[in-house]
Amino acid sequence: MSGRAQTLRWRITRGLILFQIVAFVVLSVIMLGLVFHASFSGVIVSGEAGRAVAASIVRNDDGALVVRPTESLQAIREASPAFWFIVEAEDGARAMSGAPPAFALNMIDDAPRLKAMDMRSAKDDPSLTAKFERRSGPAGELVLLVGGGAFISDFKATLLLALMVIVVPVTVLILLTLAIVPAFVRRSLASILDVSRQVAQIDYDSRGRQLPSNDLPDEIVPIIEGMNEALSRLDAGIEATEQFFMNAAHELRTPIAIAQLRIDALPDGPDRDNLRQIIRRLSAMAHQLLEIERFRQGSLTHDRLDLGEILSGVVADLAPYAVARGYDLSLDKPEQPVRITGDRESLDRMIINVLQNAVQHGDGRGTIAVRLYPSGIIEVQDEGPGIPLEDRSHVFEPFYRRNPHGAGAGLGLKMVRDIAQAHGGDVAIVDGSFGATFRIRLPVQHGQSTP
Template identity: 40%
Template sequence: MAGPEAYDRGWSLSRRVAVRAALAALVVLAAMLAALVLELEDVRGDLDDQSLQTQARQVLRYMTIGAGGDPVFDPPAAIAALYADPAGNEAFALLDEAGTFLLGSAGVRAPLSELLPAEDSRTSADADPHGLGDLGRPFRGEAAGRPVTGTGFRVQVDGRPLILQVGQGNDHPDVLADSLIEEFLENAAWWVIGSFAVLIGVTLWTIRSALAPLRRLSASAARIGPATSGVRLGGGAEGGDLPREVAPLVAAIDGALDRLDGALETQRVFVADAAHELRTPIAALRARIEATLPRDQAARITPDFDRLSRLADQLLRLAEVDTLAVAPGDRADLAAVARDVLAELAPLAVQRGRSLALDGAERPVPVQGRAEPLARLLRNLVENALACIPEDGTVTVRLVPAPTGDAEGPELLVDDNGPGIPPDRRARIFERFWRADRRRGDGAGLGLAIVQRIADAHGAGITVEDAPEGGARFRLRFPPPGRG
C-alpha cells in the first residue's frame, strides 16, 4: 500500500486553490488597471478636446477679415489679456489653407505645429458658422519659445477658408487636470495593487485555515493502527469542525474502518481459538504415542510435537500482540526485564552448551511500555540467537541508557557470535512465516514477527547489524520515556 509520501509528488489541494485564487486576482487586477487607465485616458482626451475647442470658438468669435483682406483679431480687453502675454498659457496661430502663417497671439510668429488638419475635417456652415469640426489635429508644439499642447482646425472666417491652431501651456488649468489624472493613475495603481495584495493574503489565510481540519484529520488517520483500531475520524475533536462537503467522506471511511475492524477481530479470534484448541489435542496425541510406541520410535516423533506446540503457542502470542496497546502512563524497566529473561533462559543456555551475558543492567533503564510484552520480545531474540550460535557461543544483552538531556531514548542490544545475517536477508527476517533455511524444522518463522509487532507498539525502531564479535546484532531504539 502506498504511504503518505506517495501523495507528496503532486500539488496539495490548498496550493492548487491558492494558486488559482492568486492568478484570478492578478487577472482581475490587471483588467481593472487596464480599464481604469483606458477610461481616464479617454476622459483626459475629452477634456483636452473640449478645452481646445472652447478656446478655438473663443478666438473665432472675435476674428474677422479686414478691408484689405487680412484677418483681424479684435477681442474685448478681458479676452485680449489672455493672448497679449508671450509667456501666457494660451496661444493661437491663424494660417491659410497652405499652412502659411497669417496671424498669431503675442510672441507667435510661426505655426504652432507643422501638423495640419485633414482637408475634409471642416464642418459645413449649416452645422457651425465657422466650420469648426468636433475634433481637430492634436499636436505638441511651441509658441514663443515655450511648449504647448494644442490642436488645429480647418475653419471659415467671413467665408474665407483658413486653419486655426490653438495651444495651451503647461500651467493651463486643463493641463493641470491632465497632470492630476496622471498622478491619480500612479497613486491609484499602487492603492489597487496593495488592496489586491491584502485580498490575496486574506484568501490564502482563509484557505489554509479552512483546510486545517483536514490536516488534523489526516494526522489522526495516520495514527490509526492495530493498537488503535477503535479510533474513528468523525468521533474526535478533529471531526467537529469539518466542512460539510467532507463529512460524507469521513463517514464512509469510518464505516470502512468498522467493517475492517470486524474482519480483523474475527481473524484474531479465530487464530487465538485455533491455537488454544490445538494445545490439548497435541498434548493428548503426544502422550498416547509415547505410551503406545516403542521408545526409539516415539523419540523420533517427539520433535514434531514440539514444533506443533511451539507453532500453536506462537500463533496465540501473535494474536495477542496484534491488539497490543501501550498507554501513555505505562512504564517498564528494561534492566529488570533483561535480568528476569536471562535468569529464565539460563538453564536452556546451559543445557545447549551456550552462554548468556548481561551488560548495563546495574541501574534502572526506564522506558514507556509494558514489562510483559517487552519480556516476550527479548525472550524471542535471545532464543533465536541461542539457536543460531555454535556450541560454546555467547549471547550478550546490552542496555544503553538514554543520553543526558533526554534528547534520545535508551537502546537494547542483543549480540551473538554466530554466522550473522546477510544484508540481503535483513529486510525479510521480520516477515511472518519467513525462514532463511526451511530445511530446519525448529521454527515457524513467527518469532521475529512478534518482536517487530511489540517494538512497533512501543514506538521502538529495530534494526539488524553486524555484531563486533562477527555475528548479528539486533538494536532496538526506544523513544525518550516522556515522549513515547
C-alpha cells in the first residue's frame, strides 16, 4: 500500500478473516482425524438413493403407489443389481422393488416410530446395508427403506459431511465478512471521519477552534482531548506572538520618528539618502504590522457600498502620490453603481495597498490603470516589468519582496489577500499585454448585473 498503513476497517476485517481461517483449519484437522479414524472399508447407502426412489414413486388412477423409474433410479439399478427398496405412504399404501431382506418388512411396519436410520451389515452381505428416511415426492410424504446398493464409503461420506458443516459455512462467513464488516466499521467510525474532516480544515485563521469528542469511541476521546489541549496552547502562543509584534510596532514608531528627525538634520549626501530609505522601510513595516493586527482583531462591518465610489475616492487621494513619482493614474468604471456588502475602511486599505504596490514596482513611468467591472472585478495594471510566473505564488506571502532593496515591507499584498477573502472574494495576478495586472474579485449584491 505504498508504505501507508491500512485503514482501520480493513485491519478489523483482515483480523476477522484470519480468525475464521484459523478456526477453519482447526476444524478441518479435527474432521480429518475423524476421517482417518473411520473404517475405510465401511460403506453406507448414499442420500441420492432415497431422492431417486422418492422421485420415482407416483400414484395410478386407483390411488395405488407404482414405480416409474427416473433416470437416476435406473442408473442405480444398473450399477447395483441387488438394490432394493420399500416405500409406504401416509395412507398405508406401499410399493416395493428388488428383494428386500426379511428385517426390512418388519421395520417398515414400525415406520411411524422411526425418523431416520443408517444400517450396516455385520457380515459381508451388502443386501443388509440399508437406510431408513422420510422424503417427499410426487406421491406425497413417504417413508423409505432402501438398501443393497448405491453405496458410498465412510471416507467419502465424512468428507461430504465436512464440506457441508465446515467448508461451505466458513466460506459463506468469510464472504459475508468481506461484504458487511467494512461497511459496518465505516458507519461506526463516521464520527471519526467527521472529526478528520474538521482537522483538515484547521489553519492559521481557525484559532479558538476545538474538535468535538461526542459520539466518538472511548478509545479515541483521549486523543481528541489531547489535540484540543494542543490547539489551545497553539492559540495562546500565536496570540502572544501577535501581541508582541503589535506592541513592538507601537514601540518602534517613536524611535523611528526620532531617527527620521536626526537623519533630516544631516548634511545632504548618499549616506543620508540611504538612511532615509532604511527609515522609510522600517516605518512602512511598523505601519503595516499595525494595520494587519488591527484588521485581524477588528470585526468587519457589513455596509451596503458602491465599489465605484470607493475607487474614485482612493484614486483621487493617491493621484498626487502617483504623479509625483512619474505615473499617470486612470480610472475606468461603469456608470451604474456596483453594489457590494462590506467594510469601507478595509476595502479602502485593500485598494491603497494594490496601488502603492504598482507605484513601487512600475519603474516610475507609464500609466497605472484601474478598471472596475459590473461583476465586481477590480483590475490594477501598471506598465512596469511585470511579475515572473515563478514569483506569482509568493507575492501574497508575508514579508516576501521581489526586490530585497526596495522600500516595501512585504506585507501590503498579504493584507490585500486577507481583506478580499474576508469579503468572500479573492485576488490573483493575471496575464496582460504588458506590466503586472492584479485582479480582485468581490461578490456583488444579488440583482447586480454581470458581464
